[in-house]
Amino acid sequence: MQTAVIRFPASNCDRDAAVALEKVTGRAPIMVWHRETELPDGIDFVVMPGGFSYGDYLRSGAIASRSPIVRDIKAKSEAGLPVAGFCNGFQVLTEAGMLPGALMRNKNLKFVCRPERLTVANANTRYTKHYAPKSEVTFPVAHHDGNYFADKDTLNRIEKEGRVTFRYVSNPNGSLNDIAGIVNKAGNVFGMMPHPERAIDDMHGGTDGLGLFKSIIESI
């Protein structure tokens, strides 16, 4: 099992993602610099970490989503490579068109950081199998642009297809349908605004996030 974490300029949860992946897989991920044009051979799972890639200038995730490495990851994801994005990583995935919708400025316009209760909206995906259906987990959120938006048709479609994986219990940012996380149609690309990688340790944020990493790793 070899995982990879993509580092953009001003990614800042890259180490956190690496710690989580090493904890679950027993092996340190390869850290891939954004200027690379191709993933190294033999990568089984890619994480787009949180942060403020390129300072979040223009739009959160916008510039990162146009970097050479993302082009390669997008192509490989279309061939089935599992890719997860947390926080800024989720923003990159939507900007890259790998997940539907967009993340807009929080409804109250303020950055919000707090432990957030989420319900597992679909426990039957590659990323959520370890959770009981409708169970509740707590992951920290920390974002300024986490307000999930999609047009009506898209929203109806992802709801109908069971692609909403997590919902906020008390919506911190104005996301439509309380959406906290979604998967693509094939189920291999996943994004969420909360930080599962910050919930893998009793000393820090609890261990609710482990189930997510175990789910995807075991599915590979």
Next chain:
Amino acid sequence: MAKKSEITPEIVAEHGLSESEYAIILDRLGREPNLTELGIFSVMWSEHCSYKSSRRHLAKFLTTGDRVIQGPGENAGVIDINDGDAIIFKMESHNHPSYIEPYQGAATGVGGIMRDVFTMGARPIALMNALRFGEPTHWKTKQLVSGVVAGIGGYGNCVGVPTVGGETNFHKGYNGNILVNAMCVGLAKADNIFLSAAKGVGNPIFYVGSKTGRDGIHGATMASAEFDDDSDEKRPTVQVGDPFTEKLLIEACLELMATDAIIAIQDMGAAGLTSSSIEMADKGGVGIQINLDKVPQREPNMTAYEMMLSESQERMLMVIQPGKEKLAYDIFEKWELDVALIGKTTDTGNLVLKHKRKKVCDIPIAPLADDAPNYDRPHVKTEAREVLEARDIHETQDYNDALLRIMTSPDIASKRWIWEQYDRHVMTDTVDSSQSGGDAAIVRVHGTKKAVAITTDCTPRYVYADPYEGGKQCVAETWRNLTCVGADPIAITDCLNFGNPERPEIMGQFVGAIEGMNEACHAFDYPVVSGNVSLYNETNGQAIPPTPAVGGVGLIPDLEKHMTLKGAKDGDTLILIGDTTGWLGSSIYLSEILSREDGAPPPVNLSTEKLNGDYVRKLIRGRRVNAVHDCSDGGLAVTACEMAFASGQGMHIVAPTNGKTHGWLFGEDQARYLLAVEENSVNPVIATAKAKGIEAQIVGSVGGDRIKADGAFDVSLEKLRAANEAWLPNLMNGDA
């Protein structure tokens, strides 16, 4: 320099230099300076850079100790935390810029203090901030709070360093002059600390980071000037922060520091290129020659004067090992940062600047730094206030109402609205933060079982009432707060915010506070390793309350034995360590319930503090307690409420055995700790305390869903919590 500069007395005055200071410059140079040289002298001799009013008093501080690797004088202080690890930390003010442009002022304050820490080889691991705003009803307060908080968050969150704690006060004394003090804590290897002394002759000097623009020209002299009503017009001198570049700069510097390429490194902070180059040269006893044409510039046609005085952010200066130039270029270019070889070290002892093929400055470095003015300003001692007895102070007839008013008062109300805007969890080592309302933040040393505890404290109303006792109290409270989480307190940084030092009564506050602080430092073997002085915090002649903010750092050797206030359990007994006399002078009770701010503040008995604190720490390490909270602002009642909020348990406080109920519940006697103790530990905890000569008594119990005090109040925990949480959001949303 054939052409003589025309320096008029007006130009000298505009540069904030006195006639006598200018006479010294003429004497040292043996000629008239040109405008660039005058500018350089003016920033180096400003209060901000030269500490000319404070230097002789700061020199009295205890600055050494077993764990001190680097004391004051470098970018930040360095302490040893075992196993080859070191902690690098400092606190700094950004008061004036934050008043003029709250978002950018606060943001660049955070950026500056982070640079001070990573310049020395540390990865920043935690940020704290100590904020003082004007009264909540003042028309400018809301706008300042929201701008400052957004600025701190905007910068720290983006760079990816958790903001883990701090404090916020409101008082009319800050209406025209807020305080924004930011602290950064970093982690380094003890054998890989980087200093600022340039060494050798002919070594290359590199400029790294953002380009130089006309930002903040004269920021350093502005920070040392009083405000007046025209301050809003000073806006153009405020710098704009770029946290994205800062993040790249951190990563690039740490990457280069892992090699042996760097001889010396210095952040270009206030007074930018001037102070960084002069400090590096002065400390290394060398000269420096810079070709200003090589400086990366953001705007066309910049003059030498502008480049030397610019305060553009996110820039560093370094002396590189000859032969390692390519390595440095490669790393900075990888991180897409501007990098330029702008000069070299020389053996002349002079600062020589060239611009457009002309020599525009040639001045000896020694007088700029070492011979800077060093004033012994006249100071008068603050008059002692009357000691108030609780029995002479009006007792409330409605304790429920009094408790509610105190728990919703500006200084006691929850600051969730603020700290929820800060990322407290990034780096995933935050064990405890503002989130629990605890005494100190706890940040794990990555990959180990140890942690650092961090706190900032100051009680300005005490310092105003009695600078000496108040100064002692600031240091003692940090020491107590670190103790509460089970840490060994190690050292402090300070940010000394005062008014105009040319007024003897202000200088008296400054001198008194330092004496008190220093006495506490000695009593606890708790040295000052870094700090900053901010004077002239006045508007229209009205000085702020004296505010020597103290940042304390301690070590928790084993996280298994750390402590918080969250763990109080149903059925626990509440034990109060320390003596309660019911001290209400200068208390929150007095100000909030009786609208009085008089009376002497509580005295601090340092040997009792030490005895009590050492005992509490021992109880924590022996796992004798479930929760610990420092008993300070608002007294026993507020302490118990905060423990109730954090643990979700009700609290029951018994009536006093002697003395008045208001003094018992709201008195602010020092050296006290509230402990939640399981039944079978109660007797041993009290008996051992008595044997050591420590006051310890049962003051109540934990459990239920109410906050009760016999003969006083009885309120619902959830209602009180809701009110405590609602005050700041209501103020900020305009419903207050």
Next chain:
Amino acid sequence: MKALVYVGLKPGVLDPQGRTIARSLNDLGFDEVTNALQGKVIELTLNGEDAEAAEARVTEMCEKLLANTVIENYRIEMQL
């Protein structure tokens, strides 16, 4: 040659920043303000002489990077 690119949220997409601006203007007594939309202007300096060709390229830039067409629309103004 210069191109001004105006990027704003599509009609119907909630614009909390615009709403806050409108509310603040109302609070200041500008009661005639019924709505505000906040966007951004990006000023591009371009090489070349052919305005029509340039505008086509700028349109491509908008589609590829400058606007997120899931939530934003854009308008281009060429300045010769």
